[in-house]
Amino acid sequence: MKKLISILALMFALLMVLPMTAGAFNSYQTYTNAIGGEPLYSPDAYIPINTYNSSYMGLPKSLSDPYDIFVDGEMNVYIADIGTNSIIVLDRYYKHKFTLSEFTNEIGAPDSFASPRGIFVTDDKKDVQGNVVEEGKIYICDTQNYRLVVFSRSGEFLYVLDAPESELFAEDSIYYPIAVAVDKYGRIFVVSSQTTQGIIVLTADGTFTGFIGAPTVSISLWDIVWRRFQTEAQKKKSSDFVPVTFNNITVDSDGFVYATSDKIEAGKIESAIRSKSIAGADSPVKKLNAAGDEIMNRNGFFPPVGEINYAPMSLRTGEKIGVSAIGDVALGEAMTWSITDTKRSKIYTYDAQGNLLFAFGDKGSLQLGNIGTLKAIAYQGDKLLALDSGSAKSITVYERTEYGNILINAVSDQLNRKYDSAQANWTEILKRNSNFDAAYIGIGQALYRDGKYEAAMEHFEAAYDTANWSLAYSELRKNNIEKIFFLIPIVIIALCVVFSMLLKKINRINIRAATSGEKITFGKEILFGFHIIGHPFDGFWDLKKEKRGSVRAALVFLAITVLTFFYQAIGQGYLFNPTGTYSTILAQLVSVCVPLLLFVIANWCLTTLFEGEGSFKDIFVATCYSLVPLPLLIIPSTIASNMVNINEQDLVSLFVTIAFIWAGFLIFFGTMVTHDYSLGKNVIMIVCSIVGMAFIMFVALLFTTLLGKIVGFVTNIITELAYRM
Structure with a gap:
């Protein structure tokens, strides 16, 4: 009996513990992105181990509105709190060391912060023996006092760097520092939220030297033209073309600056995601060298912009979400770097090539690991600290897992050529x-x-x-x-000889058919297509007047074209179809026949009204014969696509382009000869035929929609009658 009671007690204890464990470790799902953008779930690279609030830290004043977090080389943690106008310094175990709030400035007067935001701490400079020759400094963005305040790492006030002065600043520019970073040479990089010329660069003593990373402004041709016709009043009411500003910044050990912005237009980010752009002009995160050039690698499936599977609205809360709003950037080991999405409270980590290594996190406050309002992040060795400025007002600490350690080691070994x-x-x-x-x-x-x-x-x-x-x-x-090098020239010469002999044979047959007066056989109708592609004017004239072609031959060329595109869809080399997508013969049949028939119908309808001499049959036959260049060039190009490398890829694409241009010219001149039109009139008819194709599709779509509604209406009546009976 005692044994049974012990077993039941053990089972009850397990039931009580297991849900807590699952809740702690399943508060979010770690994932990467597939080439199509779908999330691919992966093991957790980081797991939450604890949340530390003001009470645990032992703060004299509780956190009110924490804005930024930083970790120095000795793993001390710094928090900028706007609400209490202070900088809180914690040790590596997140216990309070001291607070910077009120101080005596350079002239001996009492001073204090006003909404301090950005923090950056430099490490001690040491000689070769390891002795400290210069103590590290704490740089603080004293935002609403329009200055930087510098302290020693021990908390002693050093000096103030007032707002820089230069004619390069715009007249209405306000120095409003919100983020700061300092490289190993002592250069200071400042983000001012009211400065649109870029990141402000200062010397160690605060002397202004210029801007880097000035955001570009893209203005459409329509906007340029429209503004020329606007009145002064309209120009004032319209939005100005002002560059976006940065919102955060950090610098790596090599002096490269990482800067983020949450002001990029959502449409531009969406366009970059759809096109998988590698350009940095409209990127929400940039990597800049000392000259301000954008040098970030974006070699992943998608640009590093945060969430790829964005939705306009949250299905859970109904809140408008859209693309990510990047709030902070932090640098990890092995040249990895992470950015935050303030909308989703997620963290995205990339390698030096811009590949997404993992993404994790979620909004919330009930489960360990979820963040109410993700304000900033910082690495603390193999840990990642996330600052929650929501109701929790705390630091969540994530620890790297075994999987995460292996991943970082692999990235590091790759960089170090191990x-x-x-x-x-x-x-x-x-x-x-x-x-x-x-x-x-x-x-x-x-x-x-x-x-x-x-x-x-x-x-x-x-x-x-x-x-x-x-x-x-x-x-x-x-x-x-x-x-097999010795065989290659032999094969090439043999193919050239065979091809030349074949063309001569076809040419002789076509000449004999034109001069002998014999009955045109089906084989000669097929071979006549080779005459048309080289002699379109004579060829289309003979096709119409001498009946050198037929509907059955035209259908053969149409069928060959359909099979050509089907072969291209399934037979292209890896470089032309890396995802292995393919198409069915039915899809190719529709994609070729529907546009062709639409053109023939539209052209026949219009030319019947405008003195065209060609019948529906003549137009159809001429159009199908015009397709001959497509299989002649696309089939060899498809074969060649399996033999080329990426540098030769454009050559294959060129032959496919030539095939379409050639076929387009044949269709143009074929309709001109068939209807006996002048060049100018034929151009007009071709354009009108294209418009007619669109009109026919519109009418067909309208008819299909109406027919569907009628069928639905009749079905509903029958269903209703069946229920009533």
């Missing part, structure tokens, strides 16, 4: 997360260096990495060509 170690770590990553593309790339690069090109290509294909795949393929192709 390829064998990196490959081992990437292999461990794939054991835990088979969806992680960076692991496939890392292993592929290791295999490439070992000369295992085919295996490397397989790994690059798994990660849709066309650039590295092309490098491996080029080496593999070079090795194969070396084995």
Whole structure:
């Protein structure tokens, strides 16, 4: 009996503990993004271990409106609190050390902060023996006093850097510092929320030297033209084309500046996501060198803009969300960096190439790990600190997991060219997360260096990495060509001879058919297509007057064209179709036949009214014969697409473009000869035919919609009658 009671007590204890554990570790889902943008769930790279509030910290005044957080080289934590106009300094265990709020300034007068926002702390400078030669400094953005205040790391006031003066500042510019960073050379970078020229650069003594990273303003041609016709009153009412401002900043050990902005237009960010843009002009996070040039790598599936699967509105709360609003940036190990999304309280971490390593977090306050209002983040070694300025007013500490450690080690080994170690770590990553593309790339690069090109290509294909795949393929192709090099010129010469003989044979048959007066057979009707593509004026004239072609031959060319596009869809090389998407024969049939029939119908309807001599049959036959260049060039191009690297890709695309242009010219001249139009009149008729195609589609869509409503109405009546009976 006692044993039974013990077992029941143990089960009850487990039931009480398990929900708490699940709640702690399942408060959010860690994920990356697939090439199509879908989230790919992954193991947690960071898990929350605790939340620390004012009571735990032992603060004399509770946090009121925390704005920024910073961690120095000795793992001390600094918090800027707007509500109490103070800077709180904590030790590595998040216990209170001292508070900076009131101080005696340079002239011996009592002074204090007014809404301090940004913080940056420099490390002690040491000599080769490790002795401190210069103590680190605490730089504070005293925002509403329009200045920077500098303290020693021990909390002693040093000096004030007042607002810089220069003719480069706009007349209405207000120095309103909200973020600051200092590089290893002592240069000070300041973000002023009311300064639109870029990031302010100061020397160590506060002398203004210029701006870097000035945001560009893109003005459409329509806006330029429209403003020329506006009155002065209208210009005043219209929005000015003012560059966006930055909202946060940090600097790495090499002096590169990372700056964020939450003022980028949502439409521009959405466009960058859709186009997978690698440009930095409208990016919410930039990496700048000393000259202010944007040098961030954006080689991931999508630009580093935070959330890719954005929704206009939250299904849970009904709140308008949209694209991410980037609030802060923090630098981690191995050149990784993280940004925050203040709308979703999420953290996104990228590597030096701009690949998303992981994203995690969620809005909320009931579960450990969720943040009510994510204001700022900072790395503390292998921990990540998140500042919650919502109702909790606390710091949430996330600890890196085993998976996260392996991932960072792999990235670090890759950067330090420890390829064998990196490959081992990437292999461990794939054991835990088979969806992680960076692991496939890392292993592929290791295999490439070992000369295992085919295996490397397989790994690059798994990660849709066309650039590295092309490098491996080029080496593999070079090795194969070396084995059969002597055969290549023989094959090329043989193909040229056969092709030349074939063209001569076809030409002789076409000449004999035109001069002999014999009956035109089906084979000769097919071969006549080769005459038309080189002699469109004579060819289309003979097609109409001499009946050198037929509907059955036209249908053959149409069928060959459909099969050509189907072959192109399924037979293209990896570089042209990295995702392996394919199309059905039915889809190709519709995509070719529907536009062709729409053009034929629209052209026949219009030319019947405007003295066109061609019948519906003549237009259809001429249009189908005009398609001959498409299979002639697209089929060889599709074959060649399996043999080229990324540098030769445009050459294949060029031949496909030539095929479409060639077919377009044949359709144009074919309709002109068929209807006996002048050049100018034919241009007008072609344009009108395209408009007519759109009109026919509109009428068809309208008819289909009305028909659907009628069917639905009749169905509802029948259903109602059935119920009543």
